[in-house]
Amino acid sequence: MPDAARLAVGTLTAFPVPAPRSVDRRTAGRAMLLAPLVAVLLLVPVAVVLMLARVVDLSPLVQAVLAVAVLALSTRALHLDGLADTADGLTASYDPERALEVMRTGDVGPAGASTLVVTLALQIACGTTLLATTSGTTVAAVAVVASRLAITFACTRGFRAARPEGLGSLVAESVSRSGLVGVALAVAALATATAGAAEAPWWSGPVVVCAALLAAATVALRVVRRIGGITGDTLGAVVEIACATTLLVAAAIV
Numbered sequence: 001m002p003d004a005a006r007l008a009v010g011t012l013t014a015f016p017v018p019a020p021r022s023v024d025r026r027t028a029g030r031a032m033l034l035a036p037l038v039a040v041l042l043l044v045p046v047a048v049v050l051m052l053a054r055v056v057d058l059s060p061l062v063q064a065v066l067a068v069a070v071l072a073l074s075t076r077a078l079h080l081d082g083l084a085d086t087a088d089g090l091t092a093s094y095d096p097e098r099a100l101e102v103m104r105t106g107d108v109g110p111a112g113a114s115t116l117v118v119t120l121a122l123q124i125a126c127g128t129t130l131l132a133t134t135s136g137t138t139v140a141a142v143a144v145v146a147s148r149l150a151i152t153f154a155c156t157r158g159f160r161a162a163r164p165e166g167l168g169s170l171v172a173e174s175v176s177r178s179g180l181v182g183v184a185l186a187v188a189a190l191a192t193a194t195a196g197a198a199e200a201p202w203w204s205g206p207v208v209v210c211a212a213l214l215a216a217a218t219v220a221l222r223v224v225r226r227i228g229g230i231t232g233d234t235l236g237a238v239v240e241i242a243c244a245t246t247l248l249v250a251a252a253i254v
Contacts, residue, residue: 004030011167012038012151014076028155029174035151036187042074043141050131064127068120071144082236083119084112086223089233096227100162103233119244126247129254136254138198139208142191143246146209149184150216150242151235156180159220160229167232184209204253208246215245 003020008031010017020027046067053063072080089103091111102109108116130136130143152175161172191205216238223234 002030003027005034007031008034008038009041012075012148013042014074015041023170025170025174028171029176029179032152032155032171032175033179033183035148036145036183039145039148042071043144045074046070046144050137060132061124061128063131064124067127067131067140068123079236079239080116080120082233083240084108084116085233086219086231086237087115088112090223090226094226096162099227100231103227103231119240122244123247126244126251129251130247133254135198135200136250139195139200139204139250139254140247142194142205143208143212143250144243146187146191146205146212147215147239147243147246149187149209149212150219150238152180152183153213153216154220154230154235154238159224162223162227162229162231162234168230168234171235172230184213201253204250207253208250211249212242212246215242 003022004027006017006020007023007027009015010019011031012035049066049070050063053066058066085103085108088107088109088111089099092102092109093099127140130140155171155173155175156177156179157173157175159172161169163169188206188209191209192202193205195205196202219238219241220230220234223230223237
């Protein structure tokens with residue numbers, strides 16, 4: 001397995017893989033380009049759980065809760081942790097150093113807890129709508145894969161690192177804009193084909209991809225303006241917000 005793939009799977013999932021032989025910024029950039037592909041791996045345990053849930057005839061609401069829980073477990077809840085830390089940091093102080101200090105502690109404050117509750121509730125509510133039909137389930141899977149474009153977007157040139165150490169310093173500005181465009185177009189094409197095969201509107205795929213990129217841009221730009229750059233926590237925040245946004249758009253379409 002190439003080092004970029006090892007880094008992508010090892011960083012973005014809880015699946016055990018050998019450690020990369022060497023890690024540099026070029027490898028990091030390639031790993032971040034693979035984020036949407038890694039999301040396909042995350043859907044495998046989700047699909048297994050949903051099949052079992054439907055065998056015993058569980059309601060769409062319970063299925064949605066299980067799907068969100070499995071996604072969290074499959075990523076060691078790192079994205080959710082990043083979302084909470086980012087929310088706490090942004091609400092702690094207008095001073096960048098103070099905000100970074102709060103984000104570094106890892107404690108979950110009121111802002112972080114509230115953000116987690118609202119985000120997870122929105123994901124589950126939208127999932128309940130989508131998982132009620134076969135086409136909706138397919139579009140939900142497309143939404144999850146598209147949401148990982150947020151990671152690729154946040155690592156493009158122009159989003160510098162907020163501090164000289166940590167995951168953010170390794171991946172910040174490691175992805176070229178042409179690389180982002182190429183991956184986004186590939187995901188959009190795959191999403192279009194998948195949605196069409198599931199008898200969902202063919203345009204739902206590109207719309208979901210655009211929603212993911214818009215959500216990523218909104219969060220990443222806000223973080224950079226407030227603390228001067230991205231961190232590893234920022235990547236978690238953009239993923240979870242993008243996932244909630246793509247599921248919301250998908251639910252509205254379906």
